[in-house]
Amino acid sequence: MASAPGALGKSERASQERAAAATPPSDRRVGISYSLWHENARWQDAPGPHKPWGTPEIGYYRSDDPVVLKRHAKWLSGAGVDFIIADWSNDLGMDVRKGGGPYTQRFIESATGALFDTWADLPAAPKVSVMIGNPEAKEAASDGRLTAKANEVYDLFVANPSRRRLMQGYLGRPLLLVYVGTPSPWPSGLPPWRDGRFTVRFLTGFLTQQKTLLGPGGVSQYGYWSWEDRRQPTYPILDGHPEAMTVVAAWRGEQSTGRDSGRTYLRQWEYARRVGPRFVLAGTFNEWWTSEQDSPERSKDIEPSQEFGRKYVDILKAQASLFKAGA
Numbered sequence: 502m503a504s505a506p507g508a509l510g511k512s513e514r515a516s517q518e519r520a521a522a523a524t525p526p527s528d529r530r531v532g533i534s535y536s537l538w539h540e541n542a543r544w545q546d547a548p549g550p551h552k553p554w555g556t557p558e559i560g561y562y563r564s565d566d567p568v569v570l571k572r573h574a575k576w577l578s579g580a581g582v583d584f585i586i587a588d589w590s591n592d593l594g595m596d597v598r599k600g601g602g603p604y605t606q607r608f609i610e611s612a613t614g615a616l617f618d619t620w621a622d623l624p625a626a627p628k629v630s631v632m633i634g635n636p637e638a639k640e641a642a643s644d645g646r647l648t649a650k651a652n653e654v655y656d657l658f659v660a661n662p663s664r665r666r667l668m669q670g671y672l673g674r675p676l677l678l679v680y681v682g683t684p685s686p687w688p689s690g691l692p693p694w695r696d697g698r699f700t701v702r703f704l705t706g707f708l709t710q711q712k713t714l715l716g717p718g719g720v721s722q723y724g725y726w727s728w729e730d731r732r733q734p735t736y737p738i739l740d741g742h743p744e745a746m747t748v749v750a751a752w753r754g755e756q757s758t759g760r761d762s763g764r765t766y767l768r769q770w771e772y773a774r775r776v777g778p779r780f781v782l783a784g785t786f787n788e789w790w791t792s793e794q795d796s797p798e799r800s801k802d803i804e805p806s807q808e809f810g811r812k813y814v815d816i817l818k819a820q821a822s823l824f825k826a827g828a
Contacts, residue, residue, distance in 0.1 A: 521720075523777025524742045526827035532630065532669070533577065533803075533817075534728075534785040535585035537564040537612040538605055550792030557787070558805035565612040570619040573786070574626040576805065580814050581821030582783065584628040584669035587613050589654075590635050590680040593646045596653050614657065617664045628669040631658070632704070636682030642694040651677060651696045659698065671700040680704045680728060688713040690723050702745070704728045708735040710755070726782070729801070731756050734769060736778050743778035749801040750784055750813055751794075759798040760809075763816055770820035774828065781824060783817055 544553045544561040553561070562569045577585065589609060595602030597610035613631070620626035633650040634641070641647045658664045659675050668675040677699035681692060683706035691703055706728040708714050708721055716722035721737040726745045729752060736746040748769035751760045758765055766784075773781045785793075787804040794800035803813035 521738045521743055522741060523827070524779045526825055528779060529777070529781070529825050529827075530583040530669075530779070531581055531781050531783055531817075531821045531824065532584045532586055533582050533783045534588055534632075534788070535573075536588050536785070536788045537609045537616065538588075539564040539787075539789070540605055540608040540612075544789065547790075551790050553789040554791050554794045554800045554802075555789070555797050555809075556807040557789075558807060558810070563612075564608070565615040567615070567619045570616050571623065573804075574620050574623050576814055577627050577786070578625040580818040581825065582627050582817070584630055584676075585786070586678060586782070587616070587629055587631045589613070589631055589633050589650070592633070593635050593637060593641050593650055596649070598653070598657070610653075610657075617658060617667055620667060621663055626667070629658070629667050630669040630676040630678055632678035632680055634678075634680035634682075634704075638679065638681040638692065639686035642692050647679065647694055648696065651699065655698055671702075674698065674700045677701050678704055678726070683707055683728070684711050685714065685725065691725070702726050707731055709733070729784075731758070734772060736776060739779070743776050745780040745782060746773050746776060746778040747782040748773050748784060750803060751799045751801050753795050753799040757799055760800075763812055766803075766813065766816050767820070770816070770824070774820070774824050777827070781821075783821070 539562060542561045542563055559569065559572060592606045592609060595606050597607050631654045654677065658668055670676060679701060681703055685705040695701060704726045707730060708725060708727040709730045709732060714721060714723060714725055715735065719733055719735045721735050724737045727735050727747050729747055729749055731752050734746045734748055736743045738744060750766040752758055784801045784803060786802060788794060788802055797808045803817055805811045805814055
């Protein structure tokens, strides 16, 4: 049985780091972050931070449009993506079933339902893992909001038989991701929050700059998955194998690095293939907002675009295939 990340003592963690071996190719999976906040097709009219950095190949769209959802499923499954991460990381404190709350958050959750129902009828579509949490995760872990959000995810998607089959599983349960903010408010371990209905994994951003969370060789010593790193990606180790690594096409902010005509993405994938984690999280598919990605060159979305064509989906397809083959 797999041990929980963060449950090992220092000597045991050091032993695992020395003994870490690449995950067998048959056990490897590829995920990608997927945004559902595009509530209308007039992105160009959005306020400053929500303006798009570029233009999708299919034009601006609503996230609940079944035609768009089918096209995305075809692109993603065709590129070897096994599951998406539905980003609910700003939705704490509300529940789409009860109404109320900010319109964008209600739209994200209703669009997620539309995605499940559209993809359930397709011959090929990625599975789904939902990511809850936000920078208030420390308070939410103790005041009941994380539990309430997990209840909603369970009721809407796990308890519904037609939707449950689209949930990404891990270690015998649906995989639930929890974003705790950046930096993590728990700098010396994992949050004291669990839900036995799910396999829970916690994410924070830029582990490469959160030194208390890193062990030798860029290993995430407590088990955090990284939402995004700068330069060499980090990874936790579970049962002697690297568990998860995030690779991106570019990054902004400190030590920013652009796409470099695809070479940044290729270099990150090359490292992932060398390490051999259980999961590669292949960046973001369709965030689009300039608040997250301030220019086309420093953007990390790989959805086909008017700026880059299908170049990055093609890279993803080739690299995912090599990764799963152990090449």
